[in-house]
Amino acid sequence: MNLLTDIFLAKAAFIGVVFAITLGIAAYSTYFERKIAAFMQDRIGPDRAGPFGILQPLADAVKMFMKEDFIPANSNKWLFIAGPCLSMLTALMTSAVVPFGDTVTVGGVTFDLQGIDVNIGILWVFGIVSLGVYGILIGGWASNNKYSLLGAIRAASQNISYELAMGLAIIAILLFTGSLSTKAIVEGQQNGHWNIFYQPLGFLIFIICAFAECNRTPFDLPECETELIGGYHTEYSSMKLGFYLFAEYINMFISGAVMATLYFGGYDYPGVDFVTAQFGSTVAGFVGMGALIGKALIFVFIFMWVRWTLPRFRYDQLMGLGWAGLIPLSMYNVVVTAFGILIEKPFTVGIAGFVLLLVGLVVYDQLFVKKKIA
Amino acid sequence: MEISSIWYFLSGLTLLSALMVVFARNPIHSVLYLVFTFFCISGHYVLLNAQFLMAVNIIVYAGAIMVLFLFVIMMLDLKRNQPESKSSLTKLAGSIVAGSLLVIIIALVRQNNLPAPSESTFVAKTGMVENLGQLLYTEYLLPFELISILFFVAMVGAVMLGKREAGERNF
Numbered sequence: 001m002n003l004l005t006d007i008f009l010a011k012a013a014f015i016g017v018v019f020a021i022t023l024g025i026a027a028y029s030t031y032f033e034r035k036i037a038a039f040m041q042d043r044i045g046p047d048r049a050g051p052f053g054i055l056q057p058l059a060d061a062v063k064m065f066m067k068e069d070f071i072p073a074n075s076n077k078w079l080f081i082a083g084p085c086l087s088m089l090t091a092l093m094t095s096a097v098v099p100f101g102d103t104v105t106v107g108g109v110t111f112d113l114q115g116i117d118v119n120i121g122i123l124w125v126f127g128i129v130s131l132g133v134y135g136i137l138i139g140g141w142a143s144n145n146k147y148s149l150l151g152a153i154r155a156a157s158q159n160i161s162y163e164l165a166m167g168l169a170i171i172a173i174l175l176f177t178g179s180l181s182t183k184a185i186v187e188g189q190q191n192g193h194w195n196i197f198y199q200p201l202g203f204l205i206f207i208i209c210a211f212a213e214c215n216r217t218p219f220d221l222p223e224c225e226t227e228l229i230g231g232y233h234t235e236y237s238s239m240k241l242g243f244y245l246f247a248e249y250i251n252m253f254i255s256g257a258v259m260a261t262l263y264f265g266g267y268d269y270p271g272v273d274f275v276t277a278q279f280g281s282t283v284a285g286f287v288g289m290g291a292l293i294g295k296a297l298i299f300v301f302i303f304m305w306v307r308w309t310l311p312r313f314r315y316d317q318l319m320g321l322g323w324a325g326l327i328p329l330s331m332y333n334v335v336v337t338a339f340g341i342l343i344e345k346p347f348t349v350g351i352a353g354f355v356l357l358l359v360g361l362v363v364y365d366q367l368f369v370k371k372k373i374a
Numbered sequence: 375m376e377i378s379s380i381w382y383f384l385s386g387l388t389l390l391s392a393l394m395v396v397f398a399r400n401p402i403h404s405v406l407y408l409v410f411t412f413f414c415i416s417g418h419y420v421l422l423n424a425q426f427l428m429a430v431n432i433i434v435y436a437g438a439i440m441v442l443f444l445f446v447i448m449m450l451d452l453k454r455n456q457p458e459s460k461s462s463l464t465k466l467a468g469s470i471v472a473g474s475l476l477v478i479i480i481a482l483v484r485q486n487n488l489p490a491p492s493e494s495t496f497v498a499k500t501g502m503v504e505n506l507g508q509l510l511y512t513e514y515l516l517p518f519e520l521i522s523i524l525f526f527v528a529m530v531g532a533v534m535l536g537k538r539e540a541g542e543r544n545f
Contacts, residue, residue: 130437137444180503
């Protein structure tokens with residue numbers, strides 16, 4: 001019984017640490033987003049609060065809490081409050097199945113650096129992501145504002161459309177692993193056999209869908225300020241608005257962690273065996289956790305990089321890309337992957353399929369697409 | 375804590391939220407209660423150790439179908455499109471039909487007296503995705519494939535219905 005409580009305490013502490021890391025990274029993402037934007041636009045960015053403006057997230061939080069918490073007169077009060085809460089809740093729940101590291105031993109207790117290792121693993125992520133839209137949808141409707149409603153409806157249709165392609169991209173990964181468990185997916189990629197080498201097309205589809213699911217530019221149509229004022233959070237002020245914005249940064253970090261888990265070997269890093277031999281498996285486990293977070297942070301940077309580089313899509317282009325572009329591509333990917341596994345040459349067939357697709361696209365473009373004369 | 379007390383709590387919650395679906399005045403609230411009901415049913419799947427069903431139930435029903443429900447209801451102008459209240463005769467007929475259906479179902483369950491699975495032969499991992507997949511692709515292969523064809527036909531039908539006809543206005 002003592003063992004059970006020990007493991008319970010260790011897991012509880014670990015989950016607390018994951019929450020703290022997630023929230024901390026989300027807070028500092030706001031700072032780095034502004035710094036990166038400033039760098040790309042040849043400005044300085046926030047530099048007043050503390051050295052290099054490093055205390056800016058704290059200043060922002062104080063500002064958010066101090067502002068008037070306003071609820072519109074004709075809004076649906078309870079649902080108006082529930083909207084940001086649901087967004088935060090679903091954003092934080094996803095990290096439960098991400099394997100942050102291998103087994104470690106702390107104070108005589110051996111446990112996995114993972115919230116829960118369930119049989120359904122990646123389906124959990126998928127389910128929570130599909131629930132994430134409720135926060136936006138409820139908040140947008142409860143505001144009783146047509147711009148908010150339009151933003152909410154855009155968010156709902158966008159999320160549903162891109163979930164399909166995302167699910168099909170994951171299926172190709174599942175064909176490799178033969179298990180839904182995220183832990184098994186990561187263990188299948190150890191020693192540099194990362195899925196990205198076998199699934200370049202699947203990764204491309206997945207990252208585009210991740211952008212759409214997080215409502216990030218170039219797919220931030222739900223909060224498109226040139227058309228919808230602020231989109232679903234037009235009526236929100238104070239920390240409720242803060243929660244919506246915060247949930248977006250949490251989603252970015254978690255989707256980075258999920259992409260690292262699925263395609264970049266999770267907590268795998270070069271020289272695992274060396275570190276294990278020198279310092280023991282516990283240190284190796286924690287270094288692995290650092291590696292996973294590092295990979296996730298690289299993805300967060302890519303999210304920001306794209307945001308300040310690409311312009312926003314038009315809404316019909318967004319839907320066209322999702323339904324007519326990504327879904328057929330991901331089906332092609334599933335068929336090619338299955339063929340590769342059937343003849344037991346997944347690597348060759350995967351790369352050949354990708355090259356064949358590119359050649360096909362170029363040929364199609366040259367032969368059938370009429371060029372506008374500039 | 376006894377597992378049966380969790381079951382009772384969950385069942386009570388399910389029934390309560392299902393009743394609220396019917397009694398809520400606001401259609402949006404109805405849909406949200408329905409979503410909550412699906413969550414409670416997913417909880418029952420977890421108690422049965424059927425994690426895959428639980429995940430699929432959440433993804434398909436709570437995550438996709440209910441979002442579309444909300445989507446459509448939000449587009450309606452609720453102030454103008456209030457559903458007119460039915461006459462008392464329809465209400466009476468409805469409650470009689472529903473009541474007798476309830477009685478029939480309860481009578482059936484009691485009559486058949488379904489045997490509980492014996493503890494010695496019960497396999498706890500029946501609901502896991504591996505076993506479910508084995509079963510679907512061996513014993514129930516034909517029904518499974520037929521259902522996929524049915525889905526495909528439904529999808530084609532939906533596309534046909536939603537397609538713009540020639541000469542129709544592009545909004």
